[in-house]
Amino acid sequence: MSSHSSAPLSRIIRLWRPHYGRLIAGLILSELAVCAGLIMMGKAGQRMTAAAIGVSAGTLLLQIAGTSQIVLRYADRYSTHNAMFRALADLRVWFFQRLAKGAAAGLGFQRSGDLLSRIVGDVQTLDNLYLRILVPLASAALTLPLTAYVWCRANMVAGIIMTSLFAIMAFVLPFLASKQAQALGPSILKAESALRIAALDLTTGLREARAFGAEDILADRVTQSQETLIKHQHTLHIRMALMHGFARLLGQVGIGITLCVLAGVFFHNNHTPILAVTALFVALTAFENISGLSKAGLLTGKVIHASQRIMDVTEQKHTTPHATKHLPEGRDVTLQSLSFRWSEQGPLILDNADATLRRGERVALIAPSGSGKSSLAALLLKAAQPTAGHILLGGTDIADIPDDALRSQIAWLSQASHLFDDTVRENLLLGRRDLDDDALWDALERAQIATTIRNLPEGLDTWIGESGSRLSGGQGRRIALARVLLADAPILILDEPATGLDADTERAFLQTLNTLDDQRSIILIAHRLVGVERLDRVWTLENGKIISQAS
């Protein structure tokens, strides 16, 4: 049961294989620093006792332990952080690549913003795994034999009891804490997402709220959601506080036992007091070091949840059969008896549909909202597979054309086209290095946004903000259009490209599309025509069939 729940965790740790050397070195340094601290305190107690009972002894070892503790703690911090940053970078790149290979293309056709934010939050939770969980736990495990040795030397029975207490504090309590976090985690997550929804309802619905005088209703819902969240967090935190308190109490009991050994109460002390005092000083430091480990347990619970969800997403298989054919010469797109449904129980969106798009033709696919017309874009881009039938590009079934080759021929613009938190230039290039500024300006010119960009203080190097938040909706969509035009693909799919724009901006944007050159084939997917579009034909989707009419 527990091995099952931690399986994703061990898979993530296996990802870090290239960094095992560094990660383990960090662990060892961290452990050595802990040991140096223990030796320093132990020696301090030992020297004091030795002086009191008249045994002569120098403080050299104390000084060595002290100096090495300072050096080791520095080395420990440096190496663990360095190793962590490397491991994190790998984790992110791995996650990005996994997602890109699997579900990513399909995500453009789902409302997935929330899902992705949550998953990214999960990846961030994993940041804690090494520094806050693995290092302290491993260090406690390595410290255990050392302290056991010191304690048992003072008194065997007492030593065994104290070592057990140490093990309970270091491992059993954190394990229980992680179980608590796993049990209460879902309700906290649910409360968080309810708070997010309430907050978004308030902020996006401010106009409605003011117009209907209902701000208080919406604000109250935010307050209520926060109360629910606080309530659930309280439950977890209070349990954690109690567990933490219990851990401290165990530590105090451990120290108390060394006191009894020292005073010869309950335990017979047949050695010199030096060993007992050393044991006491070591106990003071060792128990203090691990009393906070239940926090690591709490984090472990969160991390296990997060890694489970990450694995669920990255393991969504993309079932493209191996495609090997070369890109054909022709650019006509033919749908042959094409049928499609998103899920096995879902309705047939396309039912034995036939249609042809010739090179350079402009076609609009019109169907009511919610009818699944975007699935045609998904099918053309191989983000989804037909249930039956074929799509041909220049006579070759696209199933036989490799994804990358196919996608180089088809550019896609939709409401889901993302604008990156980067400069205008980087948004246009997406990492390409083969285009000069003239090409960029040309594309901006054709998307009719060049003048606006020229007037920005930093031109192409202007930062456009998160999801283009420094631009208006229409401007952002035009930059996305310029990016699509740069791709130089002979086929352009515009999937409700003006969704979310206000009515006036939408008309202006569609008019811009009319001015594009005639070489490209264009499929405009929409739920209605505004009346300004220049089209060769109109396809209407009725009962899963495509009915083509000259425009």
Place this chain on the structure above:
Amino acid sequence: MSGDKSITKRWTKAQGKANRVQTAVCTSLGILATLIAIGQGWALARLIAATLTQSVSTALPWIESYFALAIFRTLLAVLQEVAAIRAGSAARRRVLRDVLQRITLSGPAILRTQHSGTIAGLIVDRIQALDGYFARWVPASALWLTLQWLVVLVVYLENHRAGIVLALCCLSLPIFQAVFGIATGIASRRQFLAMTRLQTRFLDRIKGIATIVLSGATEREAQALAHSADDLRTRTMKVLRIAFLASATTDVAMVIALILIVSTQIQTLSPTSSADALTKALFAVLMVPEAFAPFRALSAAYQDRAHATAAAEGMAELPEVETTSNTQSPLNPAHPYALTVEHVSFSWGEGRPAVFTNLNIALQPGETLILNGESGSGKSTLIELLLGFIKPNSGRILLNDQDISQLSPRHLSNLIAWIGQKPVLFAGSIRENILFARPEATDDELHTALRLSAVSNYLPTLPDGLDTQIGEGGFGLSGGQAQRIAIARAYLKNAPILLLDEPTAHLDPATEQDILHSLKELIAHRTVIMSTHSEQAKSFSNKHLFLTKAAPQTTETEEA
């Protein structure tokens, strides 16, 4: 930048003041805990001294008192954590109240300067992250000096020489901090910032992953991501190296204190030393870690401070609350109203071109005015002015003879119903979404609104009828179905004035027909302004206003 800093400072100061009761509880418990720790140290030292001087018979009471104090200290530690949890939630409640007040009082105008998602992010992420700041950082920063010097003082009283050594080592902490900057503080802050930057880029790339994959840019972006993470690591580690060095100074101070105290104290000890002398020496050694513990707690909480800074910056972008007192008595929504726009001028800010100059409109009760005009000519702006979301630069808007700027937002909204291009549907049932317009409406009134808006036509097709959950995470309604909800809201509200901003702009032609049919009944007997491109909607009235972008002067045209 320095201006931002002072705003942040002022905010954190004000917040600290507001949370002072909770902080006081945390700090008193903290002081008590330290006193007990001192007591425990004393008991330990006594006990060891007693055994070493062979007077074991006197040891037992010290074991007992050590245990008693241990239990007390554990209880106190639990109480301390509970107090910290309460301090955190009290602060979150208070900050949320403040933010909500600012948002609701500024109203939709706030969306002109800030994205709704950003504000929601402030509520969810930033305010909730304040927990640690109030639970850990504030008490730790208020306490650490007091606690540290409390320990030093007690050690000094018992053992002058050790006390002076400890005092000197503790004094070096602020000096080291001044030399290196705020030691671990800067380390955590830089690390926090670095992580945040990496996370932001990562989130952005993941959100746009479909765009990346479909543009064939996957490998390029993966490399760029790896490169930026590596670059960030190199730069961060450079800073961290210095910062870790700075925090090593804390270790140096503590280790030196310990070694010096041990080596000076053992010189004073011999087998003939009294139990008293031995106790004092041991006590001093045991108190060294205790003296440095408060500073460590402070360093550990530094990241929480960075969260507070982020929240303060977010808060600073929200407008301050202006509480305008409106003494006007409310107007009766049961009356019909004439709507007059007199010499209104408006621009979206200084230096921006005027949207209207000297705009005049006169509408008798029950009349409908159709707004025409090209993109950007100010149709939506005019409707926002009438709704009171924004205020004219000059001129007046009158309902009968009452200037709307004299009405409170609540009183104004009682008189006006509004339907926009796309209604916002809230997470909740259809019933809640409609009743939101008038929570006190009776069942009969609700059903009349459902019938008139034709929502009742599609209710049977929904999984739970009127109780179907819609909005975020709920059942997805089509554009036409959503717009009918807006119409039902307007019917339910039954306000004398109705403003419509392209209500059919995003609908397919067949749905548009149905919606216009419902709207035609809604506008009867109300004073209406509607902007539209639909020819059919334009025929609802022969009173039209053409707005033009080129010439801000507007002309009113009556058509026969």
